[in-house]
Amino acid sequence: MPLYAYQCEKCGHEEEHIQRFSDDPVSKCEVCGGPTKRLITGTAFSLKGGGWYADGYASSGGSSKGSGDGGSSDGGSSKASGE
Numbered sequence: 001m002p003l004y005a006y007q008c009e010k011c012g013h014e015e016e017h018i019q020r021f022s023d024d025p026v027s028k029c030e031v032c033g034g035p036t037k038r039l040i041t042g043t044a045f046s047l048k049g050g051g052w053y054a055d056g057y058a059s060s061g062g063s064s065k066g067s068g069d070g071g072s073s074d075g076g077s078s079k080a081s082g083e
């Protein structure tokens with residue numbers, strides 16, 4: 001279930017509630033009884049396992065091959081333009 005944060009518009013007290021998606025939002029502050037508003041908070045995000053980075057982006061051989069191929073074709077064109 002998601003964790004929602006609320007802030008009282010009257011006293012500024014912040015509170016968190018674990019609620020279902022289908023639950024109604026909290027409308028009263030637990031401290032003073034004033035109206036509350038839902039806050040936007042950061043989410044927890046973590047990548048676990050072998051991962052997309054290790055498999056798709058971390059291989060230095062693929063990036064150096066690509067730049068090496070481009071360098072040799074550029075070198076050939078620069079020789080032709082220099083002659």
